[in-house]
Amino acid sequence: MLRVAYDDPEGVEGRLRVSEFLTSIPAIGQTKCTRIMEELQIANSKRLGGLGRLQRRRLREFTAGWIADHGGTGDRLVVLAGPTAVGKGTVAGYIREHHPEVKLSVSATTRAPRPGEVEGEHYFFVSDDEFDRMIAAGELLEWATVHNAYRYGTPRGPVEEAIAAGSSVLLEIDIQGARSVRRAMPEATLVFLLPPTWDELVRRLVGRGTESPAEQQRRLETAKVELAAVEDFDHQVVNHEVREAAQKVVDLMRPRRGRR
Numbered sequence: 001m002l003r004v005a006y007d008d009p010e011g012v013e014g015r016l017r018v019s020e021f022l023t024s025i026p027a028i029g030q031t032k033c034t035r036i037m038e039e040l041q042i043a044n045s046k047r048l049g050g051l052g053r054l055q056r057r058r059l060r061e062f063t064a065g066w067i068a069d070h071g072g073t074g075d076r077l078v079v080l081a082g083p084t085a086v087g088k089g090t091v092a093g094y095i096r097e098h099h100p101e102v103k104l105s106v107s108a109t110t111r112a113p114r115p116g117e118v119e120g121e122h123y124f125f126v127s128d129d130e131f132d133r134m135i136a137a138g139e140l141l142e143w144a145t146v147h148n149a150y151r152y153g154t155p156r157g158p159v160e161e162a163i164a165a166g167s168s169v170l171l172e173i174d175i176q177g178a179r180s181v182r183r184a185m186p187e188a189t190l191v192f193l194l195p196p197t198w199d200e201l202v203r204r205l206v207g208r209g210t211e212s213p214a215e216q217q218r219r220l221e222t223a224k225v226e227l228a229a230v231e232d233f234d235h236q237v238v239n240h241e242v243r244e245a246a247q248k249v250v251d252l253m254r255p256r257r258g259r260r
Ligand SMILES: Nc1nc2c(ncn2[C@@H]2O[C@H](COP(=O)(O)OP(=O)(O)O)[C@@H](O)[C@H]2O)c(=O)[nH]1
Pocket: 084, 088, 089, 107, 108, 111, 142, 143, 144, 146, 152, 153, 154, 172, 173, 174, 175, 176, 177, 178, 210
C-alpha cells in the first residue's frame, strides 16, 4: 500500500522527490518515470511538498489510474463526503436499497442509537473505552470527532476484505475522514456532494428538524468552511434529486478501465 500524504506537505512524505515516489510504484522504472513526469509537467527536482495544486491533482489522478490498471483498489473504494444536511445519508441509503452490489461500510460511533437505528446496520454503537481500544489496536481506517460531539470511525477489516473480494465499497463519512482516507489510501476516489444552492442547504438542515436552532447555526458555520474543501476532491456531484445523485456516485464506482 502506498502511503503518501499529498495534502500534508509538512509531513515526512512532503520531502520525498516525485521521482522517488513514482519509482517506488511497482513496474515504474527510471525511463517510465522520466516520461510520466514530462507528461505531468513536473520538473525532475520537484519534491511532493513543493507541487502546485494542479500538479498535485495531475499526479494523484495518474497514480489512481495506474493502480486501477495494475490490479489495485482503483475506483472500488469511493468516499462520499459533504457538508451537513446536503443529503449524504439519504443518497447512501438510496444506494444501499437499489444497488446491493455496492457494500456500504458500517461505521463505529460513540453516539447513542436513535429510535429505529439498528446495531450493525446503521452503526456499531460503542462506548468511549471501546472506541479507544479500536484506535489503539489499529482497527480503524480513519476516525474523527464530528460536530464537536461524538467520535465516528471506519472499521478497517470489512473494507479491506470487501475490496480483496472484488466488491465496490462506499464510505459515507465527514470531510476530515475523507482527508484521512486520502492519506491512508491515495488511490481511493473522493466524491464531494454539493447542495444545489446555499439556501437549499439551509432549508434541508432546518427541514430535517433534528438539531436545535443554535446547533443548526453552528453547523452552517462549519459548512461554509467545509464547502471550500471541494477542490481537494476528485469529483463533485450536486444533489438536486436523490436518485440521479446516487446514480452518478454508483457510475463512478465502475472499474476505471471500463470507463476509458
Ligand atoms: N470521519 C467519519 N465520519 C463519519 C463516519 N460515520 C459517519 N460520519 C459522519 O458523521 C456525521 C454525523 O452522522 P450522524 O450521527 O448519522 O448524524 P447526521 O448525519 O448529522 O444526521 C455525518 O457527517 C457523517 O458523514 C465515520 O466512520 N468516519
